Amino acid sequence: MSRRYGGSPAGTVISVIADLAALILILWIAFYLFDANTANNVVSWIHDAANWLSGWSHNLFSIDSDNWRTVVNYGLPALVYLFIGHAVAGRTNRA
Template sequence: MSRRYGGSPAGTVISVIADIAALILILWIALYLFDANTANNSVDWVHNAADWLSGWSHNLFTIHSADWRTVVNYGLPALVYLFIGHAVATGVNRS
């Protein structure tokens, strides 16, 4: 794993956490767009985790289309986690 991420162990942990957070958010977008069964425990867990991770960005923009609202409300935090997480990891790796 350290070859993929490189750098210090702390930087690697930060990058992995950012990647997992973004993956959960992107997974929820895909599950929503493909009309996954929300009664399924796995789908419900992903939805709850994505809600928690994206709580700060919900309804940031008023979009009438439910599909686009989901993409923006969950996609924006995924990008922020990736950008900030990897920027912090790069800073940790340089020090």
């Protein structure tokens, strides 16, 4: 793990958390697009976690298509978490 993330332990933790948040959001997008069974415990947990992580971005844009709305509502926060998380981790590693 240290080779992939490198730097200080705090920077590594920040990067891993950002990556996990983005992974949860991306998994929900995939589950939604492939019509996963929301009665399944794993799918339900991912959906709940993705809703919590992306709560600030819901209905940010008016999009008619349900699929595109899901991609934007959950994909935008995934990109934000990756960008900000890795930027903060980089600053932490330089400090």
